[in-house]
Amino acid sequence: MGQGLKPVASVKSGNVFAIRGLGQHILQSATLSSTKSCWPFSSMVFQVSPTLKVAIEPSDPADIGALIKGLRLLNRADPSVEVTVLVERGMCLLLLVKFIFKDA
Numbered sequence: 728m729g730q731g732l733k734p735v736a737s738v739k740s741g742n743v744f745a746i747r748g749l750g751q752h753i754l755q756s757a758t759l760s761s762t763k764s765c766w767p768f769s770s771m772v773f774q775v776s777p778t779l780k781v782a783i784e785p786s787d788p789a790d791i792g793a794l795i796k797g798l799r800l801l802n803r804a805d806p807s808v809e810v811t812v813l814v815e816r817g818m819c820l821l822l823l824v825k826f827i828f829k830d831a
Contacts, residue, residue: 732745732747746759750803753803756768756806775807775824776824777807777809777822777823777824778823778824779822779823779824780820780821780822780823781820781821781823782818782819782820782821783798783818783819783820783821784816784817784818784819788817791817794819795812795819798810798812798819798821807823807824808821808822808823808824809821809822810822
């Protein structure tokens, strides 16, 4: 792993690489291939279920958009986190396996 990004035209199999700009299209995982006949890899199955449920609402109701955006980023980064948005109540439910996020 390097200290920065370096543009390349192709990557050989077995190498680790990053693709910029796919965050809006991929939720937690995806299979990328240069052929349409490639079967998608199956998602990872976790043998644990959320143990902590936290209701979150912003102190200023005008900040609900920023809260939702941040929780969606957290959901993309950690597949063990489940996020439910209750727009009519102006709050979000965060289901966690890890207690570490509660203090964040």
